Amino acid sequence: MNHRRAFLKQISAIAGMAGVSSIVDTDRTFAADVDLIERRGSVRNFRYKDRYMVDPAVTYFNHGSIGTVPRTVHEAHIAYLRLMETNPWFYMWSGEWDEPREIVRAKVATLLSCQISEVAITHNTTEGFNVLAAGLPLGVGDEVLFSSINHPGASVCWEHHGATRGYSVKRFDFPWDRVMEMTTDELLGRYEEQITPRTRVLVVPHVDNTVGLRHPMSELARMAKSNGVEFVAVDGAQTLGMLDIEVGDSGVDFFSASPHKWLQAPKGLGVLYLSNDVQQHLSPMWVTWGQARWPDSARRFEDYGTRNLAELLTLGNAIDFQVAIGQETKDAHYASLRNRFMQEVAGSNEFTWRSPTDSGLSASLYALEVNGMRANAFATQMFREHGFVMRAFATDQLNTVRISPNVANTEEDIARFMGATAQVLG
Ligand SMILES: Cc1ncc(COP(=O)(O)O)c(C=O)c1O
Incomplete structure (x- = not known):
């Protein structure tokens, strides 16, 4: 059975939902999503960073802990919160948002x-x-x-x-x-x-x-x-x-x-x-x-x-937002960042690769063993002095930092990471 087709049918079965967009669809949100769709497949030339609110002094390698929210998604969130406060009873209890809630459920399905x-x-x-x-x-x-x-x-x-x-x-x-x-x-x-x-x-x-x-x-x-x-x-x-x-x-x-x-x-x-x-x-x-x-x-x-x-x-x-980027684009981008990290680690004395090497068992989340320093201390110094955000694991078995980049990260971020590492561990 073709599940995807079956699900699209389920979605359109909910009244008037075929091709639905969310109820908060401000002009800016819409324009940004169209822009995303048109540029699908070209992450490299794409100014993803402009779409997020991350502090410019920060390089965020920690989606494994908690994600960054795109600006347009955040704007939609604020718009729903504002709407709610114009008449809390109406939006919470009158049934006004029952169908939108079910549309979200259908999108998840x-x-x-x-x-x-x-x-x-x-x-x-x-x-x-x-x-x-x-x-x-x-x-x-x-x-x-x-x-x-x-x-x-x-x-x-x-x-x-x-x-x-x-x-x-x-x-x-x-x-x-x-x-x-x-x-x-x-x-x-x-x-x-x-x-x-x-x-x-x-x-x-x-x-x-x-x-x-x-x-x-x-x-x-x-x-x-x-x-x-x-x-x-x-x-x-x-x-x-x-x-x-x-x-x-x-x-x-x-x-x-x-x-x-x-x-x-x-x-x-x-x-x-x-x-x-x-x-x-x-x-x-x-x-x-x-x-x-x-x-x-x-x-x-x-x-x-x-x-x-x-x-x-x-x-x-x-x-x-994620659908507009497209899974193939994300897969390709994540693989290229991971490959670049693997190359950098292979050529360095500072790190040892501690994650799967079989690409079928891999993900956009990997562990670098830190040689010559406690991983916690390394991660703290990399954040305080160079703005890199990542998670450290210091256990009996591991002395690693975890890298979990997303679409906004670039190979240039990795080059800066290696430069900062040389300063911290050098
Ligand atoms: C693999 C895994 N499972 C479960 C959790 C718990 O997630 P939450 O706090 O969102 O329930 C996390 C959080 O980092 C996780 O990485």
């Missing part, structure tokens, strides 16, 4: 290649995992499996509910030193050898937040299910807006993501895919009035009541 009924709008990735860990019917004798590459936002909730409800949580040590040579077969094998007859849930990141190892979703889901695992849950915090995501046909049951990173949407908004099947097993974490309206929809797992509608509607503008 298109982005994820799933059905509209499988999308809940949450606050972040962590909330999605809490919905799952609180709501799945697990008990004594059951096991949830993940590795140390998992982020706490996708792990702690299982430990909490496992302790109170009697199911066990198995967290195995991920071999960080194997990441550079990792192949898909090895990755699948590392998880497969940990599965036991008790394993009911497997949790994996789509791309982890430390070294940027891309987990092939469909292959993992196939392997897990053939070994008797019932539910496969994917942490998409790092991939929504970064990679093309086709979750609907992947065999994955659950995908939770944070649009405030790579999708460059306002902070504090989440996206949750719950397959129609997993919904049948799940009891809602939030319980309030109105949820009975949605017996066959992921909508009943959202936090109803007074909510962040201005941010939710801005998510539609953020998706429009």
Whole structure:
């Protein structure tokens, strides 16, 4: 089945929605998006930096922590907030923004290649995992499996509910030193050898937040299910807006993501895919009035009541912006930045590459081991003296800085980064 076509059909089925734009579509926003579309494919000559509000003294390499928001998306956000304050009751409760909210849900469904009924709008990735860990019917004798590459936002909730409800949580040590040579077969094998007859849930990141190892979703889901695992849950915090995501046909049951990173949407908004099947097993974490309206929809797992509608509607503008750039353009740009970083690292004594080298397992997020200095101290000095923003990881196994650039970054940023590094480490 051609999912994308099916989803477009779903969207146009909502009254008057074919080819819809978001309700706040100021002249400037519109002109900027048209401009983006016309220039699609030529990131190099494109003044992306003008489209963001980042301090000119800052070079932002940290979309893995939190994203930058394009100026036009921010303007749309402010416009929704202003509109809300002209008559709060009207926009929150009269139903005026019900259809716009559903248009955003449809856009998310298109982005994820799933059905509209499988999308809940949450606050972040962590909330999605809490919905799952609180709501799945697990008990004594059951096991949830993940590795140390998992982020706490996708792990702690299982430990909490496992302790109170009697199911066990198995967290195995991920071999960080194997990441550079990792192949898909090895990755699948590392998880497969940990599965036991008790394993009911497997949790994996789509791309982890430390070294940027891309987990092939469909292959993992196939392997897990053939070994008797019932539910496969994917942490998409790092991939929504970064990679093309086709979750609907992947065999994955659950995908939770944070649009405030790579999708460059306002902070504090989440996206949750719950397959129609997993919904049948799940009891809602939030319980309030109105949820009975949605017996066959992921909508009943959202936090109803007074909510962040201005941010939710801005998510539609953020998706429009990313779609206007185009996935192919982003893929090509991210690959060229990554290749340039790999070349620089290969020719330097200051860094060692600690991320996958297989491009199929790679992402626009990578780790450079800092030679001769604690990574935390290096990152602090690079920020204070040269304006580079990145995340440091100083653990027993890693002494790295994480680079997570976006479309506004250029190869010139990388050249300046290497120049600044020579000064700090020299
Ligand atoms: C892989 C991964 N999972 C989960 C999270 C938690 O995200 P949030 O705080 O938006 O829930 C993060 C945040 O950095 C992350 O990188």
